[in-house]
Amino acid sequence: MRTKTRKKNKINIITLGCSKNIYDSEVLMGQLKANGKNVAHEEDGNIVVINTCGFIDNAKEESVNTILEFVERKEAGEVDQVFVTGCLSERYKPDLEKEIPNVDQYFGTRDLPLLLKALGADYKKELVGERLTTTPRHFAYLKISEGCDRPCSFCAIPLMRGGHKSTPIEDLITETQKLAAKGTKELILIAQDLTYYGLDIYKKRALADLLKELVKVEGIEWIRLHYLFPTGFPEDVLDVIREEPKICNYIDIPLQHIADPVLKSMRRGTTKERTDKLLRLMRETVPGISIRTTIIVGYPGETEEDFEVLKEWVKEMRFERLGVFTYSHEENTHAFNLEDDVPAETKQERANQLMAIQQEISTELNGAHLGKKMRVLIDRVEGDFFVGRTEYDSPDVDNEVLISADYLPVGEFIEVLITDTTDYDLFAIPLESGLDVK
Numbered sequence: 001m002r003t004k005t006r007k008k009n010k011i012n013i014i015t016l017g018c019s020k021n022i023y024d025s026e027v028l029m030g031q032l033k034a035n036g037k038n039v040a041h042e043e044d045g046n047i048v049v050i051n052t053c054g055f056i057d058n059a060k061e062e063s064v065n066t067i068l069e070f071v072e073r074k075e076a077g078e079v080d081q082v083f084v085t086g087c088l089s090e091r092y093k094p095d096l097e098k099e100i101p102n103v104d105q106y107f108g109t110r111d112l113p114l115l116l117k118a119l120g121a122d123y124k125k126e127l128v129g130e131r132l133t134t135t136p137r138h139f140a141y142l143k144i145s146e147g148c149d150r151p152c153s154f155c156a157i158p159l160m161r162g163g164h165k166s167t168p169i170e171d172l173i174t175e176t177q178k179l180a181a182k183g184t185k186e187l188i189l190i191a192q193d194l195t196y197y198g199l200d201i202y203k204k205r206a207l208a209d210l211l212k213e214l215v216k217v218e219g220i221e222w223i224r225l226h227y228l229f230p231t232g233f234p235e236d237v238l239d240v241i242r243e244e245p246k247i248c249n250y251i252d253i254p255l256q257h258i259a260d261p262v263l264k265s266m267r268r269g270t271t272k273e274r275t276d277k278l279l280r281l282m283r284e285t286v287p288g289i290s291i292r293t294t295i296i297v298g299y300p301g302e303t304e305e306d307f308e309v310l311k312e313w314v315k316e317m318r319f320e321r322l323g324v325f326t327y328s329h330e331e332n333t334h335a336f337n338l339e340d341d342v343p344a345e346t347k348q349e350r351a352n353q354l355m356a357i358q359q360e361i362s363t364e365l366n367g368a369h370l371g372k373k374m375r376v377l378i379d380r381v382e383g384d385f386f387v388g389r390t391e392y393d394s395p396d397v398d399n400e401v402l403i404s405a406d407y408l409p410v411g412e413f414i415e416v417l418i419t420d421t422t423d424y425d426l427f428a429i430p431l432e433s434g435l436d437v438k
Contacts, residue, residue, distance in 0.1 A: 010038045012045030016063050017053025019190050023143045025051045029132035035121035041134045046080045054088035056328035063088040071102045087160040129175030138411035139186035140179050148192035153267045153334035157192055166201050169210050180219030187220050193229045205234040215246045226252040231269040238285040248391040254294045258313045259306035290392035292321035298347030299327045300338035321398050322358045324351045359423050366421040376401050378410050401426045
């Protein structure tokens, strides 16, 4: 027997994967709302759209399990329709249609108009910058480009997202102004590769030009940069970070490895020497900058010697933030032609060793903040603490500041005194000067 959800005509958007998918879901929801549709994010609804991730094995497994869950709910009469979009659907659509046929329709990453049509809506080109944000009001993602032209051997993103395509600066300014008008204070710039921005439409790397315009938007107080590719890094961006107080002293630069044989096989277009030179330049140009990076261990052919080089380099560089992934053998990538010859147990052991090194580094770096005053943006209340972040920390992936206080306004900046530190968190009390510290 069908449940009452059939009569609701409510579209429930489920988002899996990275911040780029969050952004895409927000754009989809904005389009649906403009068409007069009842739409929500990860709530009950009789029509379900699953925005999937297809990047690595764990993400693909989560996406498939989510599809199966809602197909079962459809068969049980709890929902009426299930649509699937996003990276997994772009990459494996024929296989999915064969293996999970009870999905009403599959769409790729560039099929927004078709998906809207299936949902009884029209794509409205005039809705530049219109989104229904799913993040807390005080921060939002801004996707400045789509796709990637890099040839990295291990990465399937170009298969799922296509080639690089920049969004014009004027459109991004319009979108940012709309976000600021709704209360956004922190803007997190995302793309498959921020450093490539502008090459297609302006015939030059134009990230610095974009930043100089974004800082003019009233209401935006922090601008954070995610996913800057190291090869061809536009050095003028560092000057803008140093000179513009609104731009956080923070860079997310996925370096992936440092041993030259592995970098060459990964087709990263760089060497250990050039990478070290770039990192020195970052720290010299922007004193106190927080550098986040990610590392892949267990890549095909990675020897014990390669891993030892990587370990010593991580110790030497003392990254403020570091994440480690075990290599995932992805079909239709260049590296898939190589033998996946590092055992899974070895991959995990190498990942554990790197994270143990990083935990010690993070403990020491955090300890240096003890007794210091810091400006913090309050994200939420959790248990007995108000939870915030410094300019050196991005939401969900980095350190947090746990603040003891009777009341603090969520979404506002305050000044705190650091009273204790752990490996990945800081503890603090608010200073009497309180809010809106510049």
